[in-house]
Amino acid sequence: MALLTEQEKIAAVGSIRPIRSRNFALTVPALLLLVVFFILPVVSLLLRSVMEPEPGLQNYQALLGSTTYLKIFLNTFSVSALVTAVTLAIGFPVAWALAIMPKRWASIVFAVLLLSMWTNLLTRTYAWMVLLQRTGIINKTLMGLGLISEPLPLVNNLVGVTIGMTYIMLPFIILPLYGVIRKIDPAILQAAALCGATRWQALSRILIPLAAPGMVSGALMVFVMSLGYFVTPALLGGTANMMLAELIAQFVQSLVNWGMGGAAALVLLVVTLALYAVQLKLFGTARMEGR
Amino acid sequence: MLLNFDRLGGWKWMLLGITGLTAAFLILPIVFIAALSFGSSQWLIFPPPGWTLKWYAMFFADPRWLEAAGTSFYIAAIVTVLSVLIGLVASFGLVRGRFIGKEGLRALFLTPMILPVVVLAVALYAFFLRIGLNGTVTGFVIAHLVVALPFSILSITNALEGFDKSIEDAAVLCGASPLEAKLRITLPSISHGLFSAAVFSFLTSWDEVVLAIFMASPTLQTLPVKIWATLRQDLTPVIAAASTLLIVITIALMLLVALLRKGLKS
CATH class of the missing domain: 1.10.3720.10 (MetI-like)
Structure with missing residues (x-):
């Protein structure tokens, strides 16, 4: 550790009060930025939900009392749950394979994961819009194979959103799960085999339980990120399955209804923060990003 | 056993298959868009009827x-x-x-x-x-x-x-x-x-x-x-x-x- 620590300790013990704010000033520019341009605007948006058009909870009554909005909440949750389930089902075997396959092959897969993650979000969404359209390559191929006679509606509906979101969320579940599986001691599984466990028993009683913390934490992260996603659902989803982030944008941009916009934002914030609290409580870390 | 690549047996191919397909799923749309940007079809038909640079010309002309x-x-x-x-x-x-x-x-x-x-x-x-x-x-x-x-x-x-x-x-x-x-x-x-x-x-x-x-x-x-x-x-x-x-x-x-x-x- 640092050379000065001992002196500092003596100084701190010597004075009656410990030094309260050494170097605090350095964090002030960042703090100021966050308070003025992050905390205050968000708080004032949330306040508008109980102040506009008049003080009271009528915005929340309207939001939670209407079947139209409840359907949007339900849709947001079910799309996020579906995307989480699909990414987990694909992500677990991929993370498992990555943890044990020869390094050279794994590094190719990692390069693909990184390239996909770093590619512009709109580019990736655009690619799926083109691939899934009525005259797109997927419909053409299926028709060419004689599997379908009419093009399938793959965009502007649940199918499009699920494919597009799964595409974006996969790396977010594969990378943390890979980290967890890599840390599992292969000797434990060897021991299971020596004790006569079959492959399925070893998988269901040892590997999956040991990887479970990573699965839960990755799944929570994907679920929360999906809840607040805006771009992909707006472009690949249809009007029939709108999600919460789009609703907030619509209240503000098209309807100029700040009260309702604020109320919907509060709902999204409360759910997001509650799930992060669960994550924090279970795993002690919450490191992720949302778009 | 399950964490030893060489001793996975049949499961090895299943895992590799899923990983390969997932990697393809992740990379192909990006390759596809890059290929189509050189395709002559206005409607982004694949495979394109011909190759062209006109979309780049339009991008740089605008x-x-x-x-x-x-x-x-x-x-x-x-x-x-x-x-x-x-x-x-x-x-x-x-x-x-x-x-x-x-x-x-x-x-x-x-x-x-x-x-x-x-x-x-x-x-x-x-x-x-x-x-x-x-x-x-x-x-x-x-x-x-x-x-x-x-x-x-x-x-x-x-x-x-x-x-x-x-x-x-x-x-x-x-x-x-x-x-x-x-x-x-x-x-x-x-x-x-x-x-x-x-x-x-x-x-x-x-x-x-x-x-x-x-x-x-x-x-x-x-x-x-x-x-x-x-x-x-x-x-x-x-x-x-x-x-x-x-x-x-x-x-x-x-x-x-x-x-x-x-x-x-x-």
């Missing part, structure tokens, strides 16, 4: 595309500089400082990463309506700085925590001023953290869509906003050309980062 790309670069560059500077100073405070509520402050600095961007976008839009910052470079820079700063603080605090402060103290004992020791000893030692802070800040701003959609005006828009607005009308191959250019920039940045990492290791 001043609005170039202007949007220029604006994106300009804003991302300012955001990068501010994010690294503010992040560096704040990281020193967080790593070296001793004050009540330090851990809480560190968590607070990372919250813009976890909150849904759409909430911040709507909130800032409302605030900027009042003070007249919507549709200005300043507005864009502030909005992107709020979401870029957490990445910067995360990278730099990590680097700073891995740096042995006694080296800096030794320089001071040998007669360097505290500032000189920081500039000539500490900063070069954490340069990898500063570099990744810069790359992440740049990419965060350069790729950011949601905040930008709200901040944009008819006269000031970034490249993602221009792509977004065009996408809502039709799927013109010009977007494929623009996307391919973005992919090339991404790959170049990735290679740069990989090369620098290799250089640091050796």
Whole structure:
């Protein structure tokens, strides 16, 4: 550790009060930025939900009392749950394979994961819009194979959103799960085999339980990120399955209804923060990003 | 057994199959868009009937595309500089400082990463309506700085925590001023953290869509906003050309980062 620590300790013990704010000033520019341009605007948006058009909870009554909005909440949750389930089902075997396959092959897969993650979000969404359209390559191929006679509606509906979101969320579940599986001691599984466990028993009683913390934490992260996603659902989803982030944008941009916009934002914030609290409580870390 | 690649037996091929398919699923759309950007079909038919550069010609002939790309670069560059500077100073405070509520402050600095961007976008839009910052470079820079700063603080605090402060103290004992020791000893030692802070800040701003959609005006828009607005009308191959250019920039940045990492290791 640092050379000065001992002196500092003596100084701190010597004075009656410990030094309260050494170097605090350095964090002030960042703090100021966050308070003025992050905390205050968000708080004032949330306040508008109980102040506009008049003080009271009528915005929340309207939001939670209407079947139209409840359907949007339900849709947001079910799309996020579906995307989480699909990414987990694909992500677990991929993370498992990555943890044990020869390094050279794994590094190719990692390069693909990184390239996909770093590619512009709109580019990736655009690619799926083109691939899934009525005259797109997927419909053409299926028709060419004689599997379908009419093009399938793959965009502007649940199918499009699920494919597009799964595409974006996969790396977010594969990378943390890979980290967890890599840390599992292969000797434990060897021991299971020596004790006569079959492959399925070893998988269901040892590997999956040991990887479970990573699965839960990755799944929570994907679920929360999906809840607040805006771009992909707006472009690949249809009007029939709108999600919460789009609703907030619509209240503000098209309807100029700040009260309702604020109320919907509060709902999204409360759910997001509650799930992060669960994550924090279970795993002690919450490191992720949302778009 | 299950964690030994050579002794997996039949399961090995199943796992490899799933991984291969997933890798293909992740890479093919990107390859596909790059291929179509050279295809002559207006309707993005694959395989294209012929090959052409006309979508690139259209991209470079339209001043609005170039202007949007220029604006994106300009804003991302300012955001990068501010994010690294503010992040560096704040990281020193967080790593070296001793004050009540330090851990809480560190968590607070990372919250813009976890909150849904759409909430911040709507909130800032409302605030900027009042003070007249919507549709200005300043507005864009502030909005992107709020979401870029957490990445910067995360990278730099990590680097700073891995740096042995006694080296800096030794320089001071040998007669360097505290500032000189920081500039000539500490900063070069954490340069990898500063570099990744810069790359992440740049990419965060350069790729950011949601905040930008709200901040944009008819006269000031970034490249993602221009792509977004065009996408809502039709799927013109010009977007494929623009996307391919973005992919090339991404790959170049990735290679740069990989090369620098290799250089640091050796």
